[in-house]
Amino acid sequence: MTDIAGGQRVFAGLTLEELRGSPARRRRERFFRGLFFLAAFLSVLISVAIVLSLAGGTIDFLTKVKLPTLLAEGWFPRRDMFSVPTILVGTLLVSLIAILVAAPLGLGAAMYLSEFASRRSRRRLKPILETLASIPSVVMGFFALRFISPQIVQKFNPDAGIFNLAAAGIAVGILVTPLVASVAEDAMHAVPASLREAAVGLGARQRVTTMKVVLPAAVSGIVAALILGVSRAIGETMIVAIVGGGTGGSEFTTDIFGQGQTMTAAMTALASGSDAARSGTAYPSLFAVGLLLFAFTFALNMLSERFVRRVRKDL
Amino acid sequence: MASIVAAEATRESVRRALTGSRRDIRGAIFRLLLMLTLFVALGVLLVLLAQVVLDALPVFRERGVSFLTSDTSSLASRAGIAQGLLGSFLLMGFVALLAFPLGIGAAIYMEEYARDTKLTRFINTNIRNLAGVPAIVYGLLGLAVFVRLLGALTGPDVNGRSLAAGGLTIAIMVLPVIIITTSEALRSVPKSIREGGFGVGATRWEVIRSHVLPSAAPGILTGTVLAMARALGETAPLLMVGAVTGFLATQGGLLNKLGSQYTALPTQIFTWVKKAQPEFQHLAAAAILALIVLIFLVNLTAILLRNRYERTW
Numbered sequence A: 001m002t003d004i005a006g007g008q009r010v011f012a013g014l015t016l017e018e019l020r021g022s023p024a025r026r027r028r029e030r031f032f033r034g035l036f037f038l039a040a041f042l043s044v045l046i047s048v049a050i051v052l053s054l055a056g057g058t059i060d061f062l063t064k065v066k067l068p069t070l071l072a073e074g075w076f077p078r079r080d081m082f083s084v085p086t087i088l089v090g091t092l093l094v095s096l097i098a099i100l101v102a103a104p105l106g107l108g109a110a111m112y113l114s115e116f117a118s119r120r121s122r123r124r125l126k127p128i129l130e131t132l133a134s135i136p137s138v139v140m141g142f143f144a145l146r147f148i149s150p151q152i153v154q155k156f157n158p159d160a161g162i163f164n165l166a167a168a169g170i171a172v173g174i175l176v177t178p179l180v181a182s183v184a185e186d187a188m189h190a191v192p193a194s195l196r197e198a199a200v201g202l203g204a205r206q207r208v209t210t211m212k213v214v215l216p217a218a219v220s221g222i223v224a225a226l227i228l229g230v231s232r233a234i235g236e237t238m239i240v241a242i243v244g245g246g247t248g249g250s251e252f253t254t255d256i257f258g259q260g261q262t263m264t265a266a267m268t269a270l271a272s273g274s275d276a277a278r279s280g281t282a283y284p285s286l287f288a289v290g291l292l293l294f295a296f297t298f299a300l301n302m303l304s305e306r307f308v309r310r311v312r313k314d315l
Numbered sequence B: 001m002a003s004i005v006a007a008e009a010t011r012e013s014v015r016r017a018l019t020g021s022r023r024d025i026r027g028a029i030f031r032l033l034l035m036l037t038l039f040v041a042l043g044v045l046l047v048l049l050a051q052v053v054l055d056a057l058p059v060f061r062e063r064g065v066s067f068l069t070s071d072t073s074s075l076a077s078r079a080g081i082a083q084g085l086l087g088s089f090l091l092m093g094f095v096a097l098l099a100f101p102l103g104i105g106a107a108i109y110m111e112e113y114a115r116d117t118k119l120t121r122f123i124n125t126n127i128r129n130l131a132g133v134p135a136i137v138y139g140l141l142g143l144a145v146f147v148r149l150l151g152a153l154t155g156p157d158v159n160g161r162s163l164a165a166g167g168l169t170i171a172i173m174v175l176p177v178i179i180i181t182t183s184e185a186l187r188s189v190p191k192s193i194r195e196g197g198f199g200v201g202a203t204r205w206e207v208i209r210s211h212v213l214p215s216a217a218p219g220i221l222t223g224t225v226l227a228m229a230r231a232l233g234e235t236a237p238l239l240m241v242g243a244v245t246g247f248l249a250t251q252g253g254l255l256n257k258l259g260s261q262y263t264a265l266p267t268q269i270f271t272w273v274k275k276a277q278p279e280f281q282h283l284a285a286a287a288i289l290a291l292i293v294l295i296f297l298v299n300l301t302a303i304l305l306r307n308r309y310e311r312t313w
Helices: A023-064 A067-071 A084-116 A119-133 A137-156 A165-189 A193-201 A206-217 A219-235 A238-243 A263-271 A282-314 B011-019 B025-063 B082-113 B118-132 B135-149 B163-187 B191-199 B204-232 B236-240 B254-258 B265-273 B278-309
Strands: A002-005 A008-011 A074-076
Touching: A023 A282, A023 B082, A023 B118, A023 B135, A023 B163, A023 B204, A067 A084, A074 A084, A084 A119, A084 A165, A084 A206, A084 A219, A084 A263, A084 B025, A119 A165, A119 B025, A137 A165, A137 A238, A137 B025, A137 B265, A137 B278, A165 A219, A165 A238, A165 B025, A193 A206, A206 A219, A206 B025, A219 A263, A219 A282, A219 B135, A238 A263, A238 B265, A263 A282, A263 B135, A263 B236, A282 B118, A282 B135, B025 B278, B082 B118, B082 B163, B082 B204, B082 B265, B082 B278, B118 B163, B135 B163, B135 B236, B163 B204, B163 B236, B191 B204, B204 B278, B236 B265, B265 B278
Parallel strands: none
Antiparallel strands: A002 A008
């Protein structure tokens, strides 16, 4: 097959040069590959830009701020009071209430859809969660202010103000429920049918199979779902900005029936303030809070990712 | 042990014999409780919609469709969402023109070109991390880069708080979601489809263009349209880059609009919700109704596209 003709290797009558295809075709190939690589690499640049813009503002803030004001009695940026505990505890309370709402709702829905529902009822029930997931957070904030706060929280505790952290927490919980449900359902779906069949073969009822076999097998994925839920709750902004109160700032509080401030709500209050508030220390504090928020959600997302990977390895 | 005559062995009698005729009450309660969670979700949805419609009713009864066509105003009786609607449409234009091609391109690289190297694994992790970054943090990115750093470019007359800055911010925010959904769609195209193309001597790009993309198009389209629906309701990043105080310039061409102040439907809702007077709460509800209808329409488009073109291999 191969013979040497005039110093050139020839395959079945074709030279290597001919086999390579036309140079224009190869150029086009390189061009598109490079183009798509740039698009993919852009995501790295975006990450770098996020970190740089957050870090830049934070350094600016730290050089201007007087450190004792970070432990003031409250978060009042316009009066140079930047109490970090206030916004941290506010965020913690809201996310805690949120996950107390989202965990039973989300996991229950996931369990029903994955283990009990027939294929037909699954197709009918799943759109409920999908529709709930498509409700924008600003709409959920409106709902929290007009319904959850007066009809649920104030019925439960008549002393509660119309702006309170409990209503915010409940609404955030409803908002993250579809996310928790979908990640948990994926995890339970990934449990091999053979495990269920073994349990049923031993005479276990469906409830026992679900609780004693499927749930333990899917536990990493379920933990991942809950962590992801907390991470989303921490970053949720509009609900707390609408119903959490504390537009101008907030005293340190652990009272869920009163106004409070979360990291995200503090940021919207800073950003939607007048231009006068853009000078001084208040403005860069926006970026410092942003960095804190970014760090928290990043850590939680990495943690949840690790749990998800453990599911894949086990099964 | 109860014995069963084969002819009578219906499903029910076998079940009864196996469970000793005892009813599984705990199991039934358990099942009911699980079902209840879905009904709570449905109940929340219905109550939410009822609340919005009830609150919005006075506005539509008094104003009719003029609410949709009037400009922003500090007077509740005159305020409308025309500028918010236009602003939101223009923002979606940024998503369609910037985020779609970039996201699809990045996904093509990750799924079709990238080998399993350290760099590509890093890019992959990075994309998934970006998808988990809270929306408000993207707002800070937009504030630092598009408003302050490039303000002279994006909106010289409005301190950078321009439609262009908002659009770029939203486009960057939805980019990771688009990459991830597109990757999933590309992954679901079977290898044999590609091999068919390579077999007749096509190059990688030719295979992608003529085989992979057409096969993955329904999935890509559905995913990107859904991402757009999500972007429509996004508020927090727009607050950071200053949509809330702005009003869209009604005069001038498109280029003029890009560099000028603007407002969007969700930020208008936020401004109205924050006002104490009940008239503004009603306005907010009416605007929410418009936003929800818009989002449902976009979602419906995605579902119809999926049902029409979806292929299972």
